[in-house]
Amino acid sequence: xxxxxxxxxxxxxxxxxxxxxxxxxxxxxxxxxxxxxxxxxxxxxxxxxxxxxxxxxxxxxxxxxxxxxxxxxxxxxxxxxxxxxxxxxxxxxxxxxxxxxxxxxxxxxxxxxxxxxxxxxxxxxxxxxxxxxxxxxxxxxxxxxxxxxxxxxxxxxxxxxxxxxxxxxxxxxxxxxxxxxxxxxxxxxxxxxxxxxxxxxxxxxxxxxxxxxxxxxxxxxxxxxxxxxxxxxxxxxxxxxxxxxxxxxxxxxxxxxxxxxxxxxxxxxxxxxxxxxxxxxxxxxxxxxxxxxxxxxxxxxxxxxxxxxxxxxxxxxxxxxxxxxxxxxxxxxxxxxxxxxxxxxxxxxxxxxxxxxxxxxxxxxx
Numbered sequence: 001x002x003x004x005x006x007x008x009x010x011x012x013x014x015x016x017x018x019x020x021x022x023x024x025x026x027x028x029x030x031x032x033x034x035x036x037x038x039x040x041x042x043x044x045x046x047x048x049x050x051x052x053x054x055x056x057x058x059x060x061x062x063x064x065x066x067x068x069x070x071x072x073x074x075x076x077x078x079x080x081x082x083x084x085x086x087x088x089x090x091x092x093x094x095x096x097x098x099x100x101x102x103x104x105x106x107x108x109x110x111x112x113x114x115x116x117x118x119x120x121x122x123x124x125x126x127x128x129x130x131x132x133x134x135x136x137x138x139x140x141x142x143x144x145x146x147x148x149x150x151x152x153x154x155x156x157x158x159x160x161x162x163x164x165x166x167x168x169x170x171x172x173x174x175x176x177x178x179x180x181x182x183x184x185x186x187x188x189x190x191x192x193x194x195x196x197x198x199x200x201x202x203x204x205x206x207x208x209x210x211x212x213x214x215x216x217x218x219x220x221x222x223x224x225x226x227x228x229x230x231x232x233x234x235x236x237x238x239x240x241x242x243x244x245x246x247x248x249x250x251x252x253x254x255x256x257x258x259x260x261x262x263x264x265x266x267x268x269x270x271x272x273x274x275x276x277x278x279x280x281x282x283x284x285x286x287x288x289x290x291x292x293x294x295x296x297x298x299x300x301x302x303x304x305x306x307x308x309x310x311x312x313x314x315x316x317x318x319x320x321x322x323x324x325x326x327x328x329x330x331x332x333x334x335x336x337x338x339x340x341x342x343x344x345x346x347x348x349x350x351x352x353x354x355x356x357x358x359x360x361x362x363x364x365x366x
Contacts, residue, residue: 003029004308007058007088009079010070011035011044013161014093017300018068019048025305026363027312028066034058055079059086066116068304069093073170077102080117084109089311091118091304094179096324098170100332100348103325110321116310118317119324121180122303124187125356126273127296132258133355134292135265136188140279142262144189147238150252151177155244157218158209164218166244167206172222173244174199177271178331181242182230183323184256184270189232190352191326195333195344197228202245226334242334254278273299294360302365309365318353326350 006028008015015033022030032051035041045052058064059082066089069079077097083090084106096119097103110117123129136144151173157163165171186192201224205217225243232238236258256267266278266286274296278286295302303319310317326348333344356365 001027001309001312003027004065005063006030006066006068006304007053007061007064008033008068008070009035009055009058009083010093011040012070014300015044015070016047017298018070019044021299022301022304024299024363025301025365027308028301028305032058032061032064055082059083059088064088066091066304066308068301072165073098073175074165074168077106080106081109084113084115084117087113087115089116089118089307091307091319092120094120094324095170095175095331096321096328098175100325100329103328107321107325116307116317117321117324118303118307118319119321120300120303120319121183121270122300122306122319123180123270123273124184124353125295125302125306125318126299127291127293128268128273128275128277129184129187129270130293130356131275131277131289131291132265132267133188134358135277135279135289136258136260137355140263141258141260141265144234144236144258144260146236147256147258148252149181149185149238149240149256150250151181151242151255152246152250152252153177153244154247155206155224157206161210161212163208163210163213167218167220167222167224169221172224173242174223174226174331174334178226178242179327180270181240181256182327182330184267185230185232185238186323186327186350187353188258188267189236189238190234191232191350192230192330192346193233194231194346195228195330195337197226197334197337199223199226199335199338201225223335223338228334228337230330273297292358293356294362306365313366316351316354320350320353322348322350323353
């Protein structure tokens with residue numbers, strides 16, 4: 001398979017992880033980067049031996065066939081559409097959009113242009129997520145019937161150099177961290193059918209502790225605590241809490257637990273690629289099991305690599321737009337259900353992504 005040349009738009013905090021991991025995959029090569037701040041783009045280009053370009057010049061390069069969109073959430077859909085209109089495949093950071101209409105516009109344009117849309121997170125393609133998928137499909141815990149998922153933190157304003165956007169539309173713990181948890185659950189259990197939830201926010205303003213904005217009071221316009229229950233098409237019922245309002249820590253030792261008819265599964269942090277993966281049966285303690293799959297280190301860009309393999313092999317790619325739109329609707333449903341006081345029936349549909357094969361050589365996905 002020939003390497004597909006790739007550009008990156010957005011050279012912020014997360015970009016180096018993409019630059020680093022992209023070197024693992026034999027089917028992609030990052031050749032250029034762009035940012036609204038040209039000095040930032042130049043610095044990142046020098047660090048990674050690629051070309052620094054303006055956004056327009058990057059999109060005009062005919063040899064670049066795919067672009068990774070690492071801009072802030074508020075402009076994800078806008079930049080995705082610019083990339084698609086330039087005739088290139090796109091893999092976007094999460095979320096796909098700040099509302100469902102935005103996300104749908106991106107998918108509609110991609111369909112019209114006969115191009116692919118991918119979206120983070122791709123962490124579920126790591127060794128931890130894929131081992132958990134195999135555990136369930138091989139029947140180690142029986143039929144999954146219930147579970148829990150907790151992301152409880154104090155918020156990123158203490159350390160992130162640009163924390164303000166986390167508390168505006170497109171931000172909040174659900175759209176920032178929720179994609180990892182909801183996507184991990186869709187990978188393990190399939191699509192969601194219904195949501196019931198309650199949401200709140202503990203503070204109307206947040207104190208910025210980072211050195212770049214120290215002492216600023218950041219206005220909050222989004223929910224910062226989300227508690228709900230998801231009913232999956234498979235019948236499983238999962239309790240989910242995603243919060244930036246937990247300042248004192250918590251006692252939940254496993255980010256996600258799945259309870260089956262024959263045992264329980266502890267899923268590793270879905271914002272990572274590795275383990276540990278643990279199993280528990282009646283009368284036994286939790287037991288860590290070996291990882292069955294490759295890619296246990298930070299492999300951000302594996303989603304784009306899989307998209308490129310999908311194009312070459314004429315197969316579906318796993319971090320696809322349909323799943324990203326479904327996850328977006330599920331996340332937005334927490335506020336909708338809270339406001340209405342009623343169960344929210346999820347309208348979007350997606351397939352459970354295909355599991356990765358075992359025994360892959362490093363740099364390959366098929």
